[in-house]
Amino acid sequence: MINTEICTKISKAAVKALLYEVNVSPKPGLVDRFNTGAHKDMDIFTFIESALALEGYFYDCCRITLENHELDFPDLFRLLKKRGIAADGEMFRATSGVNTHKGAIFSLGLMSSAAAMAHVNDSDFSYVNICKYAGLLSESLVKRDLDEKKAAEMTHGREIYNRYHISGIRGEAEAGFPTIRDHSYPFLLNLLKDGMTLNDASVNVLMKIIMNTDDTNLISRGGLDGLEFAKFSAGNVLRAGGMSTEEGIKEVQEMDRTFIKRNLSPGGSADLLAVTLMIHFINNG
Ligand SMILES: CC(C)(COP(=O)(O)OP(=O)(O)OC[C@H]1O[C@@H](n2cnc3c(N)ncnc32)[C@H](O[C@H]2O[C@H](COP(=O)(O)OP(=O)(O)OP(=O)(O)O)[C@@H](O)[C@H]2O)[C@@H]1O)[C@@H](O)C(=O)NCCC(=O)NCCS
Numbered sequence: 367m368i369n370t371e372i373c374t375k376i377s378k379a380a381v382k383a384l385l386y387e388v389n390v391s392p393k394p395g396l397v398d399r400f401n402t403g404a405h406k407d408m409d410i411f412t413f414i415e416s417a418l419a420l421e422g423y424f425y426d427c428c429r430i431t432l433e434n435h436e437l438d439f440p441d442l443f444r445l446l447k448k449r450g451i452a453a454d455g456e457m458f459r460a461t462s463g464v465n466t467h468k469g470a471i472f473s474l475g476l477m478s479s480a481a482a483m484a485h486v487n488d489s490d491f492s493y494v495n496i497c498k499y500a501g502l503l504s505e506s507l508v509k510r511d512l513d514e515k516k517a518a519e520m521t522h523g524r525e526i527y528n529r530y531h532i533s534g535i536r537g538e539a540e541a542g543f544p545t546i547r548d549h550s551y552p553f554l555l556n557l558l559k560d561g562m563t564l565n566d567a568s569v570n571v572l573m574k575i576i577m578n579t580d581d582t583n584l585i586s587r588g589g590l591d592g593l594e595f596a597k598f599s600a601g602n603v604l605r606a607g608g609m610s611t612e613e614g615i616k617e618v619q620e621m622d623r624t625f626i627k628r629n630l631s632p633g634g635s636a637d638l639l640a641v642t643l644m645i646h647f648i649n650n651g
């Protein structure tokens with residue numbers, strides 16, 4: 367395939383993943399078709415506007431990668447980061463200043479580049495290969511972005527790293543997205559093979575993600591107790607059968623009510639669900 371076709375295929379998979387993610391329901395504490403979770407400043411339409419505004423950015427992540435794939439990874443990442451910061455502005459303009467997808471701009475932008483790299487180097491869109499390139503592109507990101515920039519502009523992520531040494535999205539990326547590679551994507555494949563709908567499988571996958579990642583949104587909203595409570599609740603849902611049993615569905619609904627009451631929103635986990643869906647759409651249309 368020529369470059370424009372590859373960039374179109376990947377960028378459309380990224381937008382489709384963001385649109386599917388916000389529509390998957392019920393998602394405890396998050397915006398979905400039933401409610402706005404623990405959020406008063408955004409709803410499903412804010413996410414739709416945001417996702418549609420980002421298609422050009424995802425296309426550019428692929429284009430920049432294909433045009434510069436001879437560069438070493440840190441230099442290529444610097445070009446992508448510059449485009450990503452511009453995309454943050456495009457998101458804020460589309461949402462009138464609400465942070466819907468700041469993390470998703472990072473994760474799905476990185477995945478768009480990694481998928482383009484997987485194509486041009488190996489013609490292989492397997493999830494393992496895409497995760498491998500995402501990790502290579504993010505090499506030493508924690509060191510460069512957190513260890514060496516202690517005094518940089520304070521963000522939730524930097525605050526949590528300085529306090530707990532939890533690296534959040536940067537650590538996930540630098541390690542090659544192990545939550546996707548070892549947990550969410552294989553789990554999604556198995557659930558779909560068992561005949562689950564994509565919506566119900568995605569709810570179960572979100573539980574699996576919450577159990578296996580240190581979501582800094584949960585920490586910034588509920589501290590380490592909030593993170594541990596979320597992991598325990600997600601495990602309870604899957605132990606009760608998830609979306610395949612009445613008991614499991616009751617557990618998810620109860621988890622949503624509790625997260626809203628405790629102002630807990632696993633936004634980082636929702637982004638990893640979107641990444642999981644993006645890889646699924648790249649491989650299955
Ligand atoms: C690299 C950045 C992400 C740096 O941003 P920051 O220093 O802020 O890092 P974090 O806070 O650690 O994470 C930022 C967002 O990443 C998502 N996230 C969190 N944990 C994880 C995880 N373990 N794995 C993957 N992703 C994770 C999460 O984003 C989602 O949640 C946000 C919405 O939730 P909400 O609670 O409403 O957020 P706030 O508005 O902050 O809270 P309130 O004020 O409402 O209470 C939304 O962003 C979702 O996407 C974290 O929020 C990156 O920003 C950066 O530097 N970008 C520059 C461009 C760039 O590097 N591009 C590279 C392209 S290849």
Ligand SMILES: Nc1ncnc2[nH]cnc12
Pocket residue numbers: 387388393395396397398403405466467470631632633634636637
């Ligand atoms: N559906 C969602 N609700 C709240 N925050 C999110 N961040 C990413 N997806 C989200």
